[in-house]
Amino acid sequence: MQREDNDHLVISSDPNHPANLIPELCRKFYQLGWVTGTGGGTSIKQDNLIYIAPSGVQKELIKSENIFVLSFPTPKYPPSDRKYIRKPMGLKPSACTPLFLAAFERGAGCSIHTHSQWAVLVTLLVEKVHGKGACFEISNVEQIKGIPRGRTKTGMLGFHDTLRIPIIENTPFEEDLTGSLEKAMEEYPDTYAVLVRRHGIYVWGDNPAKAKTQCESLDYLFQLAVEMHKLGLPWI
Numbered sequence: 001m002q003r004e005d006n007d008h009l010v011i012s013s014d015p016n017h018p019a020n021l022i023p024e025l026c027r028k029f030y031q032l033g034w035v036t037g038t039g040g041g042t043s044i045k046q047d048n049l050i051y052i053a054p055s056g057v058q059k060e061l062i063k064s065e066n067i068f069v070l071s072f073p074t075p076k077y078p079p080s081d082r083k084y085i086r087k088p089m090g091l092k093p094s095a096c097t098p099l100f101l102a103a104f105e106r107g108a109g110c111s112i113h114t115h116s117q118w119a120v121l122v123t124l125l126v127e128k129v130h131g132k133g134a135c136f137e138i139s140n141v142e143q144i145k146g147i148p149r150g151r152t153k154t155g156m157l158g159f160h161d162t163l164r165i166p167i168i169e170n171t172p173f174e175e176d177l178t179g180s181l182e183k184a185m186e187e188y189p190d191t192y193a194v195l196v197r198r199h200g201i202y203v204w205g206d207n208p209a210k211a212k213t214q215c216e217s218l219d220y221l222f223q224l225a226v227e228m229h230k231l232g233l234p235w236i
């Protein structure tokens with residue numbers, strides 16, 4: 001049943017409650033330039049509930065009462081079949097919802113979408129190989145250790161390991177990225193992120209802290225790669 005109230009699901013004095021964490025994370029991401037101009041967003045899964053930020057709003061101004069709540073599992077399509085249990089009046093759920101759900105279906109506890117310029121720039125430096133999808137690769141940089149080996153493995157990548165992040169092509173509407181994002185997730189079962197050419201990145205993690213730090217490590221590596229490229233240094 002769709003409800004417009006259910007305020008108790010988003011009102012909490014606990015700073016780690018998803019409805020408090022999402023606004024807090026969005027404020028941090030805004031300061032980093034990742035979600036300016038209403039772009040990007042964040043979603044958290046806790047038990048069988050998904051908390052989602054609203055669409056097309058200033059992400060740094062989101063309040064707990066603006067948060068949508070979905071019962072998980074839920075159909076991704078059509079949007080009218082999704083099991084919303086809290087829908088704030090006058091707001092629309094993030095257009096990233098089916099992409100966030102794709103990460104939750106694969107065990108994630110938090111999914112972040114940013115429009116980081118470093119992420120966009122690396123997608124312009126990595127070309128599509130004929131017959132294969134494009135992929136950002138980097139190795140021999142300490143910060144690679146901030147990324148887990150993968151969903152099917154334990155521990156973090158090592159200094160000499162190669163980090164691979166698939167790149168998918170952008171589409172006119174955010175929702176339409178879902179098919180290619182899921183294909184990339186199948187082709188790279190150990191990835192925790194997918195870059196979207198000329199758009200940004202989706203990053204997910206087991207919980208909000210891991211998703212955030214993985215997002216930070218990746219952004220560091222993208223910036224480094226772009227700066228190395230500018231200096232004429234190979235980054236791989």
Ligand SMILES: CSCCC(=O)C(=O)COP(=O)(O)O
Nearest residue numbers: 038039040041055056094095
């Ligand atoms: C200028 S933002 C264009 C839409 C977009 O790419 C995006 O990430 C915004 O998603 P929302 O959560 O606001 O629906």
Ligand SMILES: [Zn+2]
Nearest residue numbers: 039040174200
């Ligand atoms: Zn976007």
